[in-house]
Amino acid sequence: xxxxRTRVAAAGTPARVAPEEEGRQPRFHRQLPQxxxxxxxxxxxxxxxxxxxxxxxxxxxxxxxGVSVGLINHHFPNKDELIAAAFRHFxxxxxxxxxxxxxxxxxPAARLRAFLEASFSLPNLDADVLAVWVVFxxxxxxxxxxxxxxxxxxxDYVRLVRGLLADLLxxxxxxxxxxxxxxxxxNLRLAAIGLTALLDGLWLEWCLxxxxxxxxxxxxxxxxxxxxLSRRATGWNSL
Amino acid sequence: xxxxRTRVAAAGTPARVAPEEEGRQPRFHRQLPQxxxxxxxxxxxxxxxxxxxxxxxxxxxxxxxGVSVGLINHHFPNKDELIAAAFRHFxxxxxxxxxxxxxxxxxPAARLRAFLEASFSLPNLDADVLAVWVVFxxxxxxxxxxxxxxxxxxxDYVRLVRGLLADLLxxxxxxxxxxxxxxxxxNLRLAAIGLTALLDGLWLEWCLxxxxxxxxxxxxxxxxxxxxLSRRATGWNSL
DNA sequence: GCCACTGTTGTACGATCGTTCAACAAGTGC
DNA sequence: GCACTTGTTGAACGATCGTACAACAGTGGC
Numbered sequence: 324x325x326x327x328r329t330r331v332a333a334a335g336t337p338a339r340v341a342p343e344e345e346g347r348q349p350r351f352h353r354q355l356p357q358x359x360x361x362x363x364x365x366x367x368x369x370x371x372x373x374x375x376x377x378x379x380x381x382x383x384x385x386x387x388x389g390v391s392v393g394l395i396n397h398h399f400p401n402k403d404e405l406i407a408a409a410f411r412h413f414x415x416x417x418x419x420x421x422x423x424x425x426x427x428x429x430x431p432a433a434r435l436r437a438f439l440e441a442s443f444s445l446p447n448l449d450a451d452v453l454a455v456w457v458v459f460x461x462x463x464x465x466x467x468x469x470x471x472x473x474x475x476x477x478x479d480y481v482r483l484v485r486g487l488l489a490d491l492l493x494x495x496x497x498x499x500x501x502x503x504x505x506x507x508x509x510n511l512r513l514a515a516i517g518l519t520a521l522l523d524g525l526w527l528e529w530c531l532x533x534x535x536x537x538x539x540x541x542x543x544x545x546x547x548x549x550x551x552l553s554r555r556a557t558g559w560n561s562l
Numbered sequence: 563x564x565x566x567r568t569r570v571a572a573a574g575t576p577a578r579v580a581p582e583e584e585g586r587q588p589r590f591h592r593q594l595p596q597x598x599x600x601x602x603x604x605x606x607x608x609x610x611x612x613x614x615x616x617x618x619x620x621x622x623x624x625x626x627x628g629v630s631v632g633l634i635n636h637h638f639p640n641k642d643e644l645i646a647a648a649f650r651h652f653x654x655x656x657x658x659x660x661x662x663x664x665x666x667x668x669x670p671a672a673r674l675r676a677f678l679e680a681s682f683s684l685p686n687l688d689a690d691v692l693a694v695w696v697v698f699x700x701x702x703x704x705x706x707x708x709x710x711x712x713x714x715x716x717x718d719y720v721r722l723v724r725g726l727l728a729d730l731l732x733x734x735x736x737x738x739x740x741x742x743x744x745x746x747x748x749n750l751r752l753a754a755i756g757l758t759a760l761l762d763g764l765w766l767e768w769c770l771x772x773x774x775x776x777x778x779x780x781x782x783x784x785x786x787x788x789x790x791l792s793r794r795a796t797g798w799n800s801l
Numbered sequence: 802g803c804c805a806c807t808g809t810t811g812t813a814c815g816a817t818c819g820t821t822c823a824a825c826a827a828g829t830g831c
Numbered sequence: 832g833c834a835c836t837t838g839t840t841g842a843a844c845g846a847t848c849g850t851a852c853a854a855c856a857g858t859g860g861c
Contacts, residue, residue, distance in 0.1 A: 349826085349827065349828095350825095350826075350827090350839090350840085351826085351827075351838085351839060351840075352827080352838095353826090353827055353828060353837080353838050353839075354838075355838095356838080359838080359839095374704070375700065375701070375703055375704045376615060376700050376701065377704070380817080380818065380819085381818080381819060381820080382817080382818080382819095390839075390840085391839065391840045391841060392819090392820090392840085392841070393820085393821080393822085393839070393840060393841065393842095394838080394839060394840075395819095395820095396819085396820060396821075397837095397838070397839075398838090401819080401820080402819065402820090450703075454700075454702075454703050457696060457699045457700045457702070458700040460696045460699075460700070460766075460770075461614065461615050461693075461696045461697040461699070461700040462614070462615065463693075463696070463770070464614055464689075464693050465613070465614045465616065473770065477770070477771065512775075513775070513779060513782075513783060516764070516767065516774065516775050516779075516783070517760065517764070517783045517786075517787075519763065519767060520759075520760055520762075520763030520764040520766070520767050520783070521756065521759055521760045521763055521787075522763065523759075523762075523763040523766060523767065524758065524759030524760055524761065524762040524763030524764075524766070525755070525756070525759040525763075527699075527759070527762060527763070527766070528755065528758060528759050528762065531699075531702070531712065531716070532716065535755065536751075536752070536755050540752060540755075543752075544752060544755070544756045544759070547756075547790070548756075548760075548787065548790070551786070551787070551790035588856085588857065589809090589810085589855095589856075589857090590808085590809060590810075590856080590857075591808095591857080592807080592808050592809075592856090592857055592858065593808080594808095595808085598808080598809095619847080619848065619849085620848075620849060620850085621847080621848080621849095629809075629810085630809065630810045630811060631810085631811075631812095631849090631850090632809070632810060632811065632812095632850085632851080632852085633808080633809060633810075634849095634850095635849085635850060635851075636807095636808070636809075637808095640849080640850080641849065641850090
């Protein structure tokens with residue numbers, strides 16, 4: 324975009340370290356691009372937790388990571404791509420953590436319970452974490468890379484929830500059509516949508532007003548919802 | 563903050579309108595502060611819809627409102643207060659609209675249905691509107707005025723939902739204690755929290771992935787939830 | 802027709818933004 | 832020890848940000 328500029332002589336190197344100092348240490352450590360990228364992503368998320376949307380500046384992030392301002396554009400083409408990478412990483416951590424929690428349990432009911440308890444406990448329920456999500460969502464509509472990352476991991480998330488519900492409701496309709504119904508005619512697709520919404524809504528609500536209810540109550544609400552699903556089915560077919 | 567500056571002569575008035583033009587119209591119209599403030603708030607929300615968080619600049623908003631950059635600081639002490647005022651107005655419009663929709667129905671069941679249908683139809687379900695909410699939520703943690711506005715109107719919103727549920731579940735526990743329970747021992751406080759969460763979650767979900775389900779299905783999910791509440795109560799007392 | 806009032810304008814300012822790029826230096830291979 | 836690669840630095844740039852304020856101008860009262 325910009326034409327080449329001839330840098331004027333740097334006005335003399337301002338003796339950063341006294342030359343007679345014998346035990347001088349290196350001014351920086353080189354790192355593999357992969358490691359440095361991970362560190363910059365971690366710094367981005369940390370800045371989001373601390374300062375919200377205003378923490379998303381090159382100077383704030385580079386200071387948090389302990390590097391100079393120019394390094395970010397060496398590892399990422401621009402700021403938006405760094406943010407999108409942080410968003411993708413944040414998504415991945417969440418989904419993988421929930422998957423792992425559910426995977427440690429044995430029965431379908433225990434898996435769902437473990438999934439819910441992981442959702443409503445640290446590190447996910449932290450108000451800082453939810454603040455990070457909200458800032459990302461605010462960027463969603465005007466950032467193509469963020470939209471891409473969201474779509475990818477959201478699909479995984481839906482698949483996870485649907486799998487848990489399908490096992491619990493006694494139906495192996497995980498990868499099936501959108502018309503699959505569990506025992507009693509429950510629409511599995513709508514059940515997953517509803518559970519996801521209830522869970523996300525409670526998540527958000529707890530963040531905005533942490534004193535209004537307790538995480539255990541949120542888990543109980545979600546389980547009550549699922550229990551309702553497994554018992555009744557009338558009224559679902561009119562959609 | 564800044565010391566007084568002596569403005570240099572404005573380099574000659576650059577003949578804005580040709581003096582010989584007889585039919586010249588006024589260069590601006592004065593308005594009452596109350597009207598101008600409302601216009602600036604509307605412009606702020608419109609900018610949020612169009613440009614997201616990046617639309618929240620003095621220059622963008624003043625251009626949208628058709629005024630100069632200096633006018634905003636004449637009617638609002640600073641930018642944050644303008645944004646908080648817009649947030650308060652946005653909240654008020656939503657709650658009042660839902661209240662009005664519910665108020666037009668007669669029976670408790672019809673009131674809840676009207677409330678849900680108003681929630682999942684225009685103007686509330688518009689993706690632009692939800693994008694505005696998300697940006698506001700992103701600012702929530704670091705803006706005291708926004709926190710204040712949120713707390714005020716959120717209380718109203720919870721009161722509305724609780725009133726609807728209390729009527730429907732046959733319990734007059736609107737203003738009562740937090741332990742009030744409807745017919746069958748349903749915890750009214752938790753019921754309201756759950757319905758609010760489900761509704762907000764579906765709202766958010768529909769915005770992020772509009773194609774995944776239809777507004778009518780969202781209404782049906784919420785009604786199924788309430789119907790569950792009115793039928794069963796076991797498992798709620800263990801909290 | 803003139804005055805006082807005040808809503809409104811638009812330039813200016815200092816701060817900060819994302820990005821560029823020439824220079825520097827930490828490692829690596831020999 | 833010396834060339835070489837390349838991760839890293841940090842000053843500079845132009846753009847844009849929120850705010851301040853002196854000048855301007857429309858409005859209503861007389």
